[in-house]
Amino acid sequence: MGRVIGIDLGTTNSCVSVIENGQPTVIPNAGGYKTTPSMFAISPDGKRLVGHLAKRQAVTNARHTVYASKRLIGRRFDAPEVTRVIELAPYEVVRGPNDDPRVQLGDKVFTCPEISAIILREMKRIAEEHLGEPVRDAVITVPAYFNDTQRQCTKDAGKIAGLEVLRIINEPTAAALAYGFGKKRDEKIAVYDLGGGTFDISVLELGSGVIEVLATNGNTFLGGEDFDRRLVTHLLERFEQQEGIDLRSDAMALQRLKDAAEKAKCDLSQRESAEINLPFIASDAKGPRHLNLELSRETLEGLVDDIVRQTLKIVESCLGDAGLAANQIDQVVLVGGQTRMPLVQNAVAELFGKRPHKGVNPDEVVAIGAAIQGEALLAEDKSLLLLDVTPLSLGIATFGGHFTRLIDRNTTVPVRKGHIFTTTRDNQSAVKIRVLQGESDQAAENDLLGEFVLSGIRPARKGEPEIEVSFDIDANGIVSVSARDLATGKEQSIQVNATSTLSDEEIQRIIDENELYEVQLKP
């Protein structure tokens, strides 16, 4: 058995971990950093740059440097989230043939799974260099609120990167695995994960080597970058007030502002005030202009307070799903760089009535958890078991355009659930089963996963026939739905496959193409 690695494929930074001698280890990259920026660039002379190399030149090569592509993966081009990225990102986002957002760098267009794959391949390479052997198996993490398409695209990215993705698991779940590793106590824990791009909250229960996810919730579009953006907007406004120059259309200036804002934000976690100094940020007829100002922690907190409040609302709803009160949580684990901010820590402490746990490194804990899950799946000695859950509710469309749930979100998988339905008209001979995923009570607002017709129902008054609809999710997350007429025994079923924004042919083409760039350790 080769080694299995755990990869935290983050919006802003990624991290890779492996179990060595029974202990989870975070693998540093060549530069000695334990996290690698999730950035990819093509330099003016056509070189492909990943990670720190890409980040270092991002300011001067803003149009050809991709970051935060995780925000685009698995979404439709017209989704509001994509529109927001298009507004803010200096790189160009174009509409792909499958209505998916793709990134144009020079004359080459990249799909989002392709860009994720480039990051994943870099993480794979870092691990291989460290281990001195080829790596194939990996567990990759995604935000808890990623839908099936986003998960499938992440899986595709792994495939393109030459990885065998054993599982996609949720980031907060991974954090809980890392926290629970080697612990014998029974505890209920909450994982508050405020990363660069996403916010996740999960409530889990640990007991004798089993980890059960009780509830999970989150927002895939809320994270540290929103803090940065608020700060950038604030800086832009102040600069415009002072100098009368709008920097919004200047890609280079924006990138510098973004870097400075991020740095100031981090500084303010330690200090009460930070200085932002960006000489020659612009120039006009009157000569060069410099941005130089003082930022207080209070100002920053004022700018982002509502975002933090927003996360607390999600936490409360998640606790509700878990059927627990805040004070029943034994331990709060913080994940994600943004949780270093005192405002966040205080807000969380206030909500739960206890200080968060300090023992884990918020940047590394997710990758560690992924490695632990990989090991738990493959190792002979099964000392840890994760009872994972389905992230979104599944059900069917019923009379009047309603959505009837058969499997609630946060249900442990594998699972089978059935319900009896009936007809709505006299002598109705067929029913259409529309399989939906989502949280809205309106069928139309949820995602349609598939549909089929059960015909040959014997003529009867409405409400008399009994049609049993069953949902089945297997251990690999594959959903099958069947409908059976109890009177005739007639049955129809479908398997609902997660759809990707890429076709199999496209994935293969990308894999073939990428072999040109591939550097691998000789096995």
Next chain:
Amino acid sequence: MQAGGAARESQVPALAPGLDPARLPLSPAEGYLLSRIDGRTPWKLLREIGGLAPREVDRCLARWVEEGVLVVNGAAKPAAASKPPAKAGAAATTAATATTAAAAATARTAAPPSSPPPAPAAAAAARPATVSAPIDESLLNASLDLAVEAQRRILAYERRLGEPYHALLGVPADADAKAVKRAYFELSKEFHPDRYFRRNTGPFGPRVEKIFKRILEAYELLSDPTTRAEIERAARERVEEETVAPPPPASAAVAAALATPDPKAAAEAKAAAAAASKRMRQLPHLRAAHLKQLAERKAKARRFFESGVTAFKAERWIEAAGSVRLAIAFDPTNEAIRDAFGDIQRKAHDERAKQLLKEANGALDLRDGRNALRLFEEALVFKPHDPEANATAARLAFLIGEDLKKAKEYGQRACELEPNVAANRKTLGQIYAAAGLAANAKRELEAALRLDPKDREAKEALRGLGRR
């Protein structure tokens, strides 16, 4: 091993199947007692007629049950013993189960002799629901990437999936939420499919998944206060109902399950009858969820069966079959319904075929060949040996020409059913010819011409065959 006396008194011991009593080392007195055991006489009576002092009878019987000489199949058998009688060889297992369960005051059952050695005491206490059902040894497969012992446990546990939720989790009926969760966690460690990730487990993979889903269901229903309250309420109602009126023989299984008192409660009954009866009300949620469902389903089954009978009398065969099928779906163990179903279904099939054939001929009149073929085919599902339908279907399938294989099948069956009809042989010959099977085609076409020498079409087809 002293089971609660009150519970035991009504037990009916029987010789374990496949056991040769002659080979047991018995004293004459013991031999006499053994000879009184006929599978009908309850324990209580054996005390009086066994030829030994009552205490001696108790001691002997208890020992034999423990040794697997006897199986207890009484009305008051513990839940774990409500298995079909054990097969020879597995008898010891069942017997051990009966006594242990009776003594343990919970639905926990004894490990079969073939189980892995018991874990250390602490772990054993936490380990719920050890498995003990006899298994089909032929299903074991040493070539799988799964220890045979593990396979044994999976098979044994799979057999128990019909048990009430508490028993399934191996917790006492009054277990609190924490105990339920602990049991669920422990069982998950053994039966969650991730435990066998990427291993070649053959047919055991789906078994494990099925087991896990059921364990999960038990855990979820017992953990949710609403469903659990419902389960307990239903159990109380059920028990009261059953104590007033004994159930009809059809629901013997229900009766057996209901009559199973918790041995602990039974022991208390000995001391204080009133206290015990109060406790009885609180305990039997063990089977409650099941029982309530069962009762509802049986009631539904009865209703459907009745309307099926009404429809049958009115000669509405299809409707009757539909209703009875529903009745079976709700009460699959009811033999009476099943027996009735055979007749009804035959009638219904005939009726349905008649309707379809009528429609098919209608379509034929309208020159709608495809639709007619579809209807003939559907009719053949209900009446596969209708010669005319086979012949017409063969002809139509041949003329439409999309699926010669199907055409051939119908043609062959038509000829089997009516070998002396020229048209059948001709059609089959033409089908063979179209399929390129010249020798077969020749044989059939010649047969057709023997039966009807004037058939020009057959002659032409035969000539065409020669040209090719």
